[in-house]
Amino acid sequence: MTMLIDTHLHLVDRDRISYPWLSDVPPLNRDWSYEDYERTARRVGIGGTLHMEVDCAPGDIGKENAWVAELMARPDSLIRGAISSARPEDEGFDAFLDGLDTGVVKGIRRVLHTMPDDLSRSDRFRANVGKLGGKGLPFDICVLARQLDLAAELVDACPDTVFVLDHCGVPDIAGGAFDDWADRIADLSRRDHVNAKISGVTAYADANWTLDTLRPWVEHVIACFGWDRVVWGSDSPVCTLNASLDQWVAVTHKILSEASAEEARAIASDNAVRIWSL
Template sequence: MIPILDTHLHLVYPERFSYPWLAGAPALNRAWRVEDYLAEARPLGIEAALHMEVDVAEADIEAETAFVTGLEGVVGAIAACRPESPDFPAQLERLAALPGVRGLRRILHQAPDELSRTPLFAENLRRLAAHGLSFDLCVRHDQLALGRDLAARVPEVRFILDHCGAQDIVVGETSPWREDLAAIARLPNVMAKISGIIAYAGPGWTLDSIRPYVEHVIECFGWDRVVWGSDHPVVTLGGSLTDWVGATRRIIAGASADEQARLLHANARRIYRIGERPSP
């Protein structure tokens, strides 16, 4: 069984941190601890994970990042940030100094489009290059042009498109997502994360209904520019971690062992620079 490095694990510790958005997500509004995740993940071949920020209250961003990087099985973190703020340079220096920080993310799929269009936002993201940090791009399918514009303005930074760029898409309706995904894939500094699909597909998904999304992402980005993520526990909105790992392995079963390994762990180690110091 080819091992997996999960690049998109969310952990929730409500006794430690504040997550205001969870009040509107009752199915997820509870603790999600690393030991419970590992109990399911390890038998599936998931050997390690990168923690993805969980949109904690802004005051908790640095504390969340410092905490999760000390947990068993977590080999790094993508930290939250606020590139729209004039104070971002100082925030970046503090986050980059934390051991294990591999990249940053600012959730854009629930933010006004104007947030990422300002010169300040792009100027601040350029600062990531000096620290060897990537930026996870979390946009809806109807914002792919917005994401492409941002990545094009910051070519020196590596962007990872979360959730196949297909958030909120109705499974079976692939246009204009197919065309917009192909357009953003033409930027050499953009990678794609195969994650989130069954959460957004809903509980009625089938292997045949989600296969076109996974295969189109791989076709557009190639086997060297894709990584895999569980999106746990958001994945539970459409099934389970076990379901998603099983579906992924079945969809890519026809690929070579080398291609599968690149998607499931090798690319992630290179793109997120696992095992390296994050400075260039």
């Protein structure tokens, strides 16, 4: 079994941190603890993880990163770091960056799929995302499939920043909308400073998905980006909307079992170690 580094774990503590969007998603609107995740992760071969910001209230971003730091400090913790929420559209972004503990924060994300399309097109947003390259902080792109052209525009405006596309670009697997998505993925993959994350795509299929349902979408991403620019993530607990963490890991191991040992190791862990300096 290939050891996995999970590059996309969400933990939720509603007593400590405010998550305004959770009330709109009842199946996820509860606490999701490190202890519960760790129990399953160790059983299925996850050897390390990055905590992905959970789009908390802007005033709680520091609290979320501090919580991740506490979890990292536990003996034998699986957590290797945080991908922090941020607001590159704000005037105070420079001060925010300067205040980050880079021993904890390994990357940055600003959720874009729930925001107006023009947010990532502003000069300030692009200039601030462009500064991340000098800080050694990759930027996770979270967009819908219809917004992949926006992702390409942002990437082109920031040639010195490393990018990671979340969730295979959020394809409409349930609707079978493959061709347009596939063309946009192929176009985006031509930028060498962009990587792709195979994370929790069961959430975008219907409840009756099978391995063969997911295989064409995952394999297209790998074919476009190559084995050295793809990472794996659970997207736990979002992956539980149509599956379970251990089911998604089983799918991953089946797909990786058909690759060479070197290719499987690259996606499972080696690429993540390189991209986020783990």
